[in-house]
Amino acid sequence: MTGGFVSVGSDPWGEVYDAAKKEMFVANAGSNNISVISDSDNTVVATIAVGGAPIGMAYDPAKAEIFVANVHTSNVSVISDTNNTVVATIGVGSYPIGVAYDSAKKEIFVTNQYSDNVSVISAKTNRVVASVSVGSGPQCVAYDPTRGELFVGDVYDDTVYVISDSTNTVVTTVGVGSYPQSAAYDPTNGELYFANYYSDTVSVMSDTTNTVVATVPVGQGPTAVAYDSAKKRMIVPNENSESLSIISAATNTVAATVAIAYNPVGVAYDPAKGEIFVTGPNGVNIISAVTPSLVTTVAVGTGPCGAAYYPTRAEMFVTNCHSDNVSVISVATDQVVTSIPVGSLPRGIAYDAATGEMFVANYYGTNVTVISAATDHAVASVPVGPDPLGVVYDPAKREIFVSNQYSDNVSVISDSVNSVVAVIGVGSAPNALAYDSGKGEIFAVNYNSNNVSVINDTTARVVATVAVGDHPDGVAYDPTRGEVFVANGGLNPSPVNTVSVISDTTNSVVATVTVGWCPDAVAYDAAKGEMFVANYGSNIASYYNSSNVSVISDASNQVVATITVGWAPSALAYDRAKGEFFVANTASGTVTVITDSTPI
Numbered sequence: 001m002t003g004g005f006v007s008v009g010s011d012p013w014g015e016v017y018d019a020a021k022k023e024m025f026v027a028n029a030g031s032n033n034i035s036v037i038s039d040s041d042n043t044v045v046a047t048i049a050v051g052g053a054p055i056g057m058a059y060d061p062a063k064a065e066i067f068v069a070n071v072h073t074s075n076v077s078v079i080s081d082t083n084n085t086v087v088a089t090i091g092v093g094s095y096p097i098g099v100a101y102d103s104a105k106k107e108i109f110v111t112n113q114y115s116d117n118v119s120v121i122s123a124k125t126n127r128v129v130a131s132v133s134v135g136s137g138p139q140c141v142a143y144d145p146t147r148g149e150l151f152v153g154d155v156y157d158d159t160v161y162v163i164s165d166s167t168n169t170v171v172t173t174v175g176v177g178s179y180p181q182s183a184a185y186d187p188t189n190g191e192l193y194f195a196n197y198y199s200d201t202v203s204v205m206s207d208t209t210n211t212v213v214a215t216v217p218v219g220q221g222p223t224a225v226a227y228d229s230a231k232k233r234m235i236v237p238n239e240n241s242e243s244l245s246i247i248s249a250a251t252n253t254v255a256a257t258v259a260i261a262y263n264p265v266g267v268a269y270d271p272a273k274g275e276i277f278v279t280g281p282n283g284v285n286i287i288s289a290v291t292p293s294l295v296t297t298v299a300v301g302t303g304p305c306g307a308a309y310y311p312t313r314a315e316m317f318v319t320n321c322h323s324d325n326v327s328v329i330s331v332a333t334d335q336v337v338t339s340i341p342v343g344s345l346p347r348g349i350a351y352d353a354a355t356g357e358m359f360v361a362n363y364y365g366t367n368v369t370v371i372s373a374a375t376d377h378a379v380a381s382v383p384v385g386p387d388p389l390g391v392v393y394d395p396a397k398r399e400i401f402v403s404n405q406y407s408d409n410v411s412v413i414s415d416s417v418n419s420v421v422a423v424i425g426v427g428s429a430p431n432a433l434a435y436d437s438g439k440g441e442i443f444a445v446n447y448n449s450n451n452v453s454v455i456n457d458t459t460a461r462v463v464a465t466v467a468v469g470d471h472p473d474g475v476a477y478d479p480t481r482g483e484v485f486v487a488n489g490g491l492n493p494s495p496v497n498t499v500s501v502i503s504d505t506t507n508s509v510v511a512t513v514t515v516g517w518c519p520d521a522v523a524y525d526a527a528k529g530e531m532f533v534a535n536y537g538s539n540i541a542s543y544y545n546s547s548n549v550s551v552i553s554d555a556s557n558q559v560v561a562t563i564t565v566g567w568a569p570s571a572l573a574y575d576r577a578k579g580e581f582f583v584a585n586t587a588s589g590t591v592t593v594i595t596d597s598t599p600i
Helices: none
Strands: 003-006 012-018 023-028 033-038 043-049 054-060 065-070 075-080 085-091 096-102 107-112 117-122 127-133 138-144 149-154 159-164 169-175 180-186 191-196 201-206 211-217 226-228 233-238 243-248 253-259 266-270 275-280 283-287 290-299 304-310 315-320 325-330 335-341 346-352 357-362 367-372 377-383 388-394 399-404 409-414 419-425 430-436 441-446 451-456 461-467 472-478 483-488 498-503 508-514 519-525 530-535 548-553 558-564 569-575 580-585 590-599
Touching: 012 054, 012 266, 012 275, 012 283, 023 054, 023 266, 023 275, 033 054, 043 085, 054 107, 065 096, 065 107, 075 096, 085 127, 096 149, 107 138, 107 149, 117 138, 127 169, 138 191, 149 180, 169 211, 180 226, 211 253, 226 266, 233 266, 290 335, 304 357, 304 580, 304 590, 315 346, 315 569, 315 580, 325 346, 335 377, 346 399, 357 388, 357 399, 367 388, 377 419, 388 430, 388 441, 399 430, 399 441, 409 430, 419 461, 441 472, 441 483, 451 472, 461 508, 472 530, 483 519, 483 530, 498 519, 508 558, 519 569, 530 569, 530 590, 548 569
Parallel strands: 054 096, 096 138, 138 180, 304 346, 304 569, 346 388, 430 472, 472 519
Antiparallel strands: 003 283, 003 558, 012 023, 023 033, 033 043, 054 065, 065 075, 075 085, 096 107, 107 117, 117 127, 138 149, 149 159, 159 169, 180 191, 191 201, 201 211, 226 233, 233 243, 243 253, 266 275, 275 283, 290 590, 304 315, 315 325, 325 335, 346 357, 357 367, 367 377, 388 399, 399 409, 409 419, 430 441, 441 451, 451 461, 472 483, 483 498, 498 508, 519 530, 530 548, 548 558, 569 580, 580 590
């Protein structure tokens, strides 16, 4: 999967793609400039100062120029894509916001929301050649080359005004949904799509009859619409429900909904790479044709906080720390098939493939419950140290390693006798554990000492200590690259949002990746070469807001996707048979199921 996140200026909104340069131009309304992103490496290659609060843009391929509407200075900046400089500034009406290019007439149409008209600019002379009066708040505009008409959405009277470009007059009006603030044209079907912000719908209008032929319910607060010419579909960002609605142009129905964080507002399609650029308050999310997305949500016990996969029956075992049981989910049906009582406050869980058993750490019970995955019954209880938390299975030694948080050690259980055969001192407050199959080592993250203890499984001794970020809380091993990913989930004095990447060759940190707030669990997707990181919450004041999962490419050590999930995700487990992740959401009592390769 390709894609990622690009930081640009303040309050990015409108976008337009320059096919000749293979660049995306992003209007930053808050910083009064334009960011130019190269689609070859998704980096900002230029920043261009324009007028006040730029929002709408259009590309003129004949002159290789971008026309930018500046709402606060009531003018249009003309940018040459040859040298990324402003070559002209054109005065228009009050609060210009929407822009469209008329390829037949070589003219630019600009909607002026506060002066209730549309300015027509000659691209040859960069002068206004006409002004067309429309309703009481024109905002969006789209060009229909087949009919030689411009379609203008008026947000105050919920009407579309159809302008003939041969006469520059309104030829008809069509009622649509509430507050149509963005429009796009589908050349295959000859239809116009209008995103209606307040009615949470998209109106589909036939350019033959100038009538609405479909109304498509989407998410909350649709802000924009863009046409994907390769897949014949419309992409609609929904600001208030933090999602993208993917509308099939063939059926005019929503074919998919993709979660996307941070209030998306603008969208543009890059046909050269088949990528979707989505603007939001924090920057630009770049989404590839294949991206992880939410499949379903499964209600389980109270406070789910651990998960492990049982491949024989294709089931996911989820520990519920506040109801003292384990929920068993059928992967085939995404439903709970049974519940197994265990000890007090079960947390970590790991599957032993040799015995077909699940090992569950009971935090308050100071023991580990051993469950037969075949019968769904507890078959043994193994005493360990105080406050057992993390669990990992070492298949080479057929041993279970259990971190005892406040005794600062790790208990080693032999699965042949279900008893402790060794106790290993580590750092302060060991939380999570990961097994490195390449070197036969266990990585124990120590929450209070801000480091990772590396344990040799042959000698049962610590062979290295690696300093990482503040309050490390989760860990996972990447066998492809021989690296260990550590989630640094500290809260004091402020939340931490990084993942440390450790090379198991040198036992040193080789990269630090910024993710969401308070990351506390990590799991590896071997099929995609990606790390999925559960981010517990967004900030201290509203702790669970924007709980999500960051997806890191292990090739680039960069975040390539962000997926909104339930409240306070604290554990992940991967089902490689279906390519799905199960995310335990502690505060909402649910498990979110994410597919790692949904084609959108």
